[in-house]
Amino acid sequence: MSKKITTIGGQALMEGIMMVGPKRTVAAFCDEAGTISTEEISVQRLTKQHPLLGKPFIRGIFALIDSFRMGYKALSLSADKLTQGDEEELTGMDKWLSDHLGDKLTEVVMTIASVLGVALAVVLFFFLPTVLFNLLVSAAGPSIAGWRSVFEGVLRVGLFVGYVAVIGLVPDIKRTFQYHGAEHKTIFCYENDLPLTVENVRKQRRFHPRCGTSYLILLLVIGIIVGFFIPFSNPFLRTFTKILCIPVIMNIGYELQKACARHDNLLSRIITAPGLWMQRLTVKEPDDKMMEAAIAAMEAVIPENGEDLIR
DSSP states (O other): OEEOTTSOEEEEETTEEEEEOSSOEEEEEEOTTOOEEEEEOOOOOHHHHOGGGGSTTTHHHHHHHHHHHHHHHHHHHHHHHHHTTOOOOOOHHHHHHHHHHGGGHHHHHHHHHHHHHHHHHHIIIIIHHHHHHHHHHHHHOGGGGGGHHHHHHHHHHHHHHHHHHHHTTSHHHHHHHHHHHHHHHHHHHHHTTOOOOHHHHHTSOSOOTTOHHHHHHHHHHHHHHHHTTOOOOSHHHHHHHHHHHHHHHHHHHHHHHHHHHHOOSHHHHHHHHHHHHHHHHHOOOOOHHHHHHHHHHHHHHSOSSSTTEEO
16 A cells, blocks of 8 residues: 555645645644644635535646635744744834734735735736737847747746745745755655654655645746737737636646656656756755654644555
């Protein structure tokens, strides 16, 4: 018998880690004193509530929505734990926000940040590449029009890689990337049927084919192919059409990633190679406490009835 490779997943948090099992989702946090605590993330998954949403070529978009919902709640818990015990007196706008929003302050700030982040992503990854290529066509002539999708796709990949490389220099983000490494190593240890100890986890690889980073790179590559079939050059119309295509791209990418995780051959290695390379930026070597946190979260989500086994 072997571990079902799609059963356990995870997500790195600020000073913590979240593990997703078939029945439970648990976040483990490590405070400044090195004390590790766990907390269950109670989110009803859409793919579990409605079986139809878990069917192939439908489940990709809804699995990602579930992941965002669970990650959002876990990040809120992480932010709350980071600010616990902060006795600094608030003044000005901070005090006004705290007085009027109270316990909802973190949620409101994260919602606003998420909306602004999505808006910025649409401008940078969809609108800007089209505008720049239109300027290039005006300068070089219509003979290069066939290269539109390649130009836009390569630019999007470059922007993404550059963004990740820059934020990885921030100490707090670097620690989050280390927790990302702890997540991968712990999942590998579990999938290899080894006891979950720091020593065993430390020996595992840190680059995992089912990583979210690999998934994003795969979506960017699929987006280049889809872009060939979008005939519009108007930035607004082309951007709108690309946004409409996102669910299709996400579902195709999800199924491709699952297939590559199940089959180790030349084609699957070619498909996963860009994502594994990208993980060199987003997955760093963890310290022992980070691995302990990942182990604590993993042990809390491992099912007792053997449903994580393929017989």
